[in-house]
Amino acid sequence: MATVFVTGGSGFVGSRLIARLIKHGHAVRALARSDAAAGKVKDLGAVPVRGDLADVAGLRAAATGSELAFHAAARTPGRGTRKQFWTDNVDGTANLVRAVREAGVQRLVHVGTEAALMNGQPLVNVDESAPLRPDSRAHYAASKAAAEQVVIKANGSLETIVVRPRFVWGAGDTMVLPELVDMVNSGRFAWIDGGRHLTDTTHVDNAVEGLMLAAERGRPGQAYFVTDGAPVVFRDILTELLATQGVSAPSRSLPYGVAKSVAAAGETLWRSLRLKGAPPLDYMSMWVSSRECTIDITKARAELGYQPIKTQQQGLAELR
Template identity: 45%
Template structure:
């Protein structure tokens, strides 16, 4: 990688923090967007420049002055039945793409998600040509799909846009999936779905950061790339391994998939009928994300980006165990 100046949205988030470490360790300059004093302090502490702004309210173009590339990692991660995830992810992508184009940035990587393909049915070894469903599992999926569409539409002769779709990001400094799983087990709310033996792709955050660097260098303009750790494990093995690093053993109890699907659909209906006042035990978006096989084919990333995972499963688990000692 040649030296570059990367503007980063979502810089204080889980992926953003790791991207700052990855890019600065490679000798690149990073400017992170911060909405609060707390975020600004965190970003600066990681070695990045800080600019203050809100991507949904402010004109970001002047803040991008001096940057040559951009990584859009900011996202509303809400998997509930509300509509905020759709609105904020779509509007955020529109604002970032417009600002980046006005600022004259040359390349842009958008962190998308396998969720753009989720409709509640299994996704088995899907490649980038798999059709986006007409009806998504929920607002998060539809919002990320619309944001990806907006990002790729902004691709031009002067600004190359590349989208990466990771699945189930895990690893060091995780403030998303692992803490949620641990809290569910500790509160007695965790149960496997039909035993949890279906396959599940996952992506160590270090592998995602590696893929971002490759996409900035080698990514073909206007293209989407699936990113994962390679061969999939069962959802049960994946979750059990992650929880074990925290000294937590999940229970054996299991809920039949058809029952959970029915409860998720009913819960979303209850939310709509009550005007958002009532909700079920889980949303259909949460069901679609965790209840069926989702495995990604990463052949395209290997061939065009030169991507190969740099952090293995056991290595990643050992790092989590070491941090929990």
């Protein structure tokens, strides 16, 4: 079995990935920025290596001896300036690519996202031919698009592959569902135009399945979308997710035009005054909450043999 180097191993996707790798008999080394992160990956069975994405030499040392690497670390949507997103997601990815290549790693699988295609437009049955949007108004989307460009461009002596799950959810989520519950409980939650648009989702186990298959079968230099297999109504899936936590989704709804104005004003105000935290509604949250995002996973099915391994009902039952 291979020795595998993982970044972001204490996160939602990364921790499930480490558990899967360990189960399959691989030896795992995991980058850890803090004592808490080191403790978590150690509990999963990985060897924690202290360091961060700003330190090329440290990354190279951590990856030495590994044949395969997974890059799951990223600054996630929400708080942060454009510079911070670029430093963490773009510069950090470039540092990792350089380090693993110099360490002799053979293949790098990068955790991408459909957000890399977003700049306010609906994404309707999109596939991997849709253009990346490093010019996106949303810092997260722009930085993830630029990071993916870095990864794909690096393909050569190092084999690089991107896997793009959409709306990752499931037991162990420490971000999306807890934030939704907090928004409802604090009275900050509202649908946009009723929330009746279609969206694809990816249970965390399905995301990990895609990553494992990409490591084994993915074509170098390629990107692959993975999802739960069929779109759902945004309002329906969020209502069911909230219900697993004993929370009832409110009926309050904002017109799209109002939400767009609120997001634009908030983004401008926070940027110009350099305010801390995040505006009440940012571009990324508005787009996810109001624009269709449906994904064609034909390529992953055909080239990776990908099939979802966890159904929506199974995932919801685990959350309850």
